[in-house]
Amino acid sequence: MKNNPPKRPLQFLRWFCREDYLDEIEGDLTEVFIKQAETHPRKAKWKFAWSVIKYFRPEFLKSFKNHQPNAYGMYKSYFKIGWRNLVRNNGYSVINIGGLAIGMAVAMFIGLWVNDEISFNKNHTNYADIAQVRYSNFDQSTHTTGGSDGVPLPMGAVLKDTYKQNFKHVLMAWWLGDYSLTAGENQLTAKGEFIEPEVIDMLSLKMLRGSNHALADPHSIILSQTLAETIFGATDPINKTLRIDNNFDVKVTGVYEDLPRNSKFGEVHFFSPWDLWVSANNWIKDSANDWNNSSFNIYIQKHPHVSYEGIDNAIKDIYYKPVARADINHKKVALLYPMSQWHLYSEFKDGRPAGGRITFVWLFGTVGFFVLFLACINFMNLSTARSEKRAKEVGIRKAIGSAKEALIFQFLIESFLVVLLAFVLTLILVTISFPWFNELAGKKLSIPFTNPIFWLASLTFVTLTGFLAGLYPSFYLSTFQPVKVLKGAIRVGRFASLPRKVLVVVQFTVSVVLIIGTILVYQQIQYASNRPIGYNREGLLTLPINDPGYKGKPDVIKNELLNTGVVEDMALSSNTMTKSNRHLSGFNWPGKDPEKEASFNCVDVSYGFGKMVGWQIIAGRDFSEALSTDSTTIIINETAATYLNLKNPIGEFITTRGGQSLQIVGVVKDMVMDSPYEPVKRGIYFLDKNYVAARQIIIKINPTVSAAEALPEIEAIFKKIVPSASFDYKFVDDLYANKFSQEQRIGKLATFFAILAIFISCLGLIGLASFIAEQRTKEIGVRKILGATVTNLWQMLCKDFVTLIMISCLIATPIAYSLMNGWLQKYTYRTEISWWVFVATALGTFCITLLTISYQAVKAARMNPVNSLKSE
Template sequence: MIRNYLKIAWRNIAHNKTFSAINILGLALGMVCSLLIFLWIQDEFSVDAYHANGTRLYNVMERQLYDGKVVAAPSTPGLLSDELKKKFPEIEYAAGFSWEDQRTFTVGEKFNREKGRFAGADWFSMFTVPLLEGRPETALNAPANLAISRKLAENYFGSPQAAIGKSIRLDNQTDYQVTAVFENLPDNSSEKYDYLLSWQDFIRRNEWLKDWGSNAPRTFIQLHQARNGDLPDADRLEAKLKHFLKEVNPRMKESPFKIELFLQPFPEGYLYSNFKDGYQDGGRIEYVRLFGIVAVFILLIACINFMNLATARSVRRAREVGVRKVIGAVRSLLIGQFVGEALLLTFLALVLALGIVWLLLPVFNTLTEKHITFRYASPSFWATLLGMALLTGLIAGSYPALFLSSLNPIRVLKGSLRFGSGARLFRQGLVVFQFVLSMLLIIGTIVVYRQINFIQTKNLGYDRENLIYLSAEGNLVDKYSTFKQELLKSPGIQSMTYMDGTPTNTFGSTGNVQWPGKGPDVSIEFQFSTVDYDFTKTLKLNLKGRDFSKAYGLDSVSYLINETAARRIGYVDPIGKPLTLWGKQGTIIGLIEDYHMTSLHIPIEPLIIKLSPDPERKNIIIRTQPGQSREALASVETLWRQLNPKFPFSYKFADQEFQKLYRSEIVVGTLANYFAFLAIFISCLGLFGLAAFTAEQRTKEIGVRKVLGASVPSIVTLLSADFLKLVLIAILIASPLAWYAMNRWLADFAYKIDIEWWIFAGAGMLATVIALLTISFQSIKAALMDPVRSLRTE
């Protein structure tokens, strides 16, 4: 029986090549979108999921209560990890972890800048990072120890075995011994590094980390496995940790600035990175859910397209059903036949979809910055494909199968077959549903595009064009003055300074700020940065008062503040007013107009800037003359190689670094464009099918109208009006849904566009024009038919 079903199905496919091709293409495109999204979602969930002890790993975070706000932050005191391990027996391992660091490695004549971190001695005991050489307990247990990746070991020494025990000079200053070589980190690791230095060395380099009031690095812990094999009780430990900082930092007991510790499961850190009012509030998981819904929507649109096209051919297959029923075919067998045809088409579409995905995957990986591959050896991958094909085929074939198998054989064979209003309304409902989904994608695409464009063109308060960043390292630290003087004489260079961090990523924050009249209960967190002379000139900041100047000997205790800081302090005219930072009393010499020092997701915060005489580990910021970037970079590189020959020359453009703040939004916007286009295209295939069905049903009516003198335009209008009503209904339904959804998305931005009425009008007009063009082909074809032939049609 199944063999006969397949034969009949194949004959129908071969006999109706155009119909079959459109159906297969529609289903294939739907599955291409769904499969790409599935692979992307699968990759998102795989990030950090490979750690064997993942269920016992936690990120220790701070919930900071100040200034009437509650803020969650991953930064913690540098001494926290060792202290927690001593005080809490539930903790098996604990390790501090620094921000990304770049240092120049020198081995013989080879030198290059590498990216790495500082990590606690327990790091390799906690995380599944296989050691090729060395032992987890001793890899990072001494200040001069260094663990490197397989890639670095092969680059500098030829192999992991040859690297162990060898010395590497860092920043041309200190020699470190390779005590471990670890396997290159997998692509699905959220933390990237090619080397690790010991936590003891990190504390030695940064004395301020010994102060319990200073926060910067992160802290990870691993809990002991419960005796009965259950997961450890993290909630009970979290309750003990909550006020731990008060015990180790007596100053906090009297301070209005309150800090509580809490735990976030490490596997959740990547997808649930956003916090609101101090508590977890989404993150990348929102995009995972969004695209999961989009995948389902597009697959549904493809299935509806199949239903409409199958319905359009129902008149031609009605007699086949009538004959089969007369000779004894029961309804269940007919349903099996039509579902079998749908499944065969679906599996053909799946083969085509796999080929398209295979071709598109490199482009998709570039777009999403992923390394997704087909997991041919994974049974779950093939099971998912099989499940997707079966589900798609069953959904797509269900309505045509039920509808055609229900036809009355007597009415069919007498030629008196008429379709009821219920069937018509159902088909129209499918079209409305398709265009509702398409409208949601079109409106969402427009809003995302406008918000990204707003971000990219908004005046940030400083000029990010023609700015380049360099790292102050090596001989450049001692020869900075010479470097600056010579560079300012070079072609293409306009001005130069340095600062902690970058204009869009300040170095840190502090609440240790005093001023006359400050109340005992006032707690305000200030962003801060230390800079060189010419800071405001180089960034082209608007300034009242003056910048730091060598003409003023006391500028070491002078401060610049932004407008938000002045408002929070309560200074109407802050120039010349006193301010104390970290116990050093000074004077405010300049008021900077507010500029965005981080992404537009976050409101502008109070900022204090002080002068620093030491450029070490800071970012040199150079403003080039407009249109002379190439000449300027040539001048910088030439001087760099003269003064700092042992360090590789590298630079970054400020505008490119700014774009990285919105990498997720840009990827989402681009993907939304493609998915919206495909949704509309597949929807139009379905509309094409329904228009063909309607034209076929009204063939005799059209012939009569033409005989009575109806013109071609009037018939086209008659046939098109009903479909345009459906599109209009879809627009009315989709608009409020899109407004709600996009308002929720925009809520994550502190600075955002308004969703204006013309967005909905424009999207509606676009959908209407596309639908009209789709319908007009069938309408014009029907209107031009010879009325004699129309009236002869049985």
């Protein structure tokens, strides 16, 4: 082989030379070369190269433009062949397209959801520059850092004055709230915001009527289009008068286009000037210099060129510099909370935004990707499995001159065909199941058919999926060697099916992890909801004391309620049954270690509270109306009793920070008031004889009466005694159940995904099993003739798959364990991860798998060997 012409010049020649001359030129040059190479091999090479270069002249150059022949016919043929293949193997096609469509539908739902989540508030032009002012502070009694978006009124003036170079707008605002609007006879409730007039510019409201200065007059209001139409119908709303909360009159000066639903102000339907709110609430004027009254909101829009970090650094000491304006002990730090974080980072850790819905965006994004990935794996598996059937086709195509690239292209086109069909099916599926999805996700989404970006995204998505799914099969198939393939069936060795097996293992690993995850989420919910809560929440109603009219009335209300017979008992408390919010520190007791923390969760209760909610006294006694000394007694819970570390706490005294001495008269079982996943806080129950600290009225409905019957009667009494207060009751049961809502939602979604995952995986298995049975038809026939029973054959066909599933379970167990262990760490009160979950999941997966493949296996095993052997 020494005498071959040098490669590179030859390649160069072939690249530029006209095809009708190439053979001749190459032949001539080769002939000369070979002759010369016999004597001067090195010189011959140089000469060859030089000759090639000399051929590089216009006569021999091929035309580089329009060189491609018209390939339309070829593409047409690809589509035709692809379509025929789909139709002929309709079973596989259904599995393939169906599986892929489900995967894509899930991905599309999640994509739309994620898009909705991350596009929150983005409709505002000044999205990047708008922020709310917050503060964080360090609470010395609990050693925790908290914070709030309620800030003092004078801060606004300081920001507008001292720090004005940073801000385009600094707007004082009240909290978003519901207000009643009255126009003549019409009355309705709408969410609104009292804020300074520049809000129109800041939120880039699109004014349909009125100018951008529509809120300049203090007695003005601008309405959303929807609200304007609801109140005034077709008539012109401008200059009409409205009455807010039956308290003050305003004139409509503008109508703005509705804000999209995924905006913080999406539910707000009117804006009114801040000055109006101030003039209607006298106490606000008194707070003008009060740095300790954190009751106000401040929204800012910064200049684009200043950074949030810069402003944060500048204003962090606003409470204490240049003069100490607030209590130094609270260590308050002001900071900005940018609009981009309002929605996705709504949970705070140490006073700073630190997560929230962003977790779910990631979680669901990952899961959606995996479900789609499973569907793609199906496609790959079925395509490569069927490749042996198409090996002859590939062989012939190659033999008659199809290049490898062309084959890759052909198989990619087939995969695109499948993906496109699946996409159409996806659109149908998604359209049908959208209402259901909206309910599950708590959204109002729809397919944005008219949005070009949606189609662009879908196109990218289809291309990507087609590519992902078709890549492996097309590269695998196109590497077949025509000689081998045409000589006979390809037996590419023991490892040919290895990639396929790996894919099945991956698929089932993902499914098993999802199943285990789902079971554990439900176990955790179950565990927490079965937790003994220490009181009986059945039939308990709670309503806030939110009106001065309640003063001095509780006893009257109680008597009236008891007289109706629908109420068993009523009591008052300083907080609802489901939330503790008062932590006092500085307690002292005999034998206290001076280093020991001395804060307790304190609840003030009226007489009869304990009896009504059914707390369980494990030592001592309840408060007694008969003993007048009981106003200086307390009852503690079990956790507190353990914490105090007294031999016999009953009768012992503990002293408050103020020096008051309180006697412990009873110990009750822990009552779960806060998170059902957290340990109960050490608590002290004080007797609140004169309802000084009472904030909640708690009512127990007579168990023999239904809530629907009792509620109207109770409401009637409240309306009679305190007419100004709204009857804003909640069931303790519901409040408690709310604590599980997030976990319930994760649970539901996890179930949904796990079912889909196992379903898609099984679809793939059906395809594979039927294929393998078909491939081994002859073998099965011969075995049957030699005496194999159906059971033998069934075992033989199932063995491979069962091994794969076993491997998947082995891989999935540690992955699921570490993932779920991480998730459970969030909860202090958590279920144990027990081994049976893994065993049960493995067994369940085995059963489903066996059922899936048995159908195919038994079908193949029962075939008459005569039929399978005579066919060729």
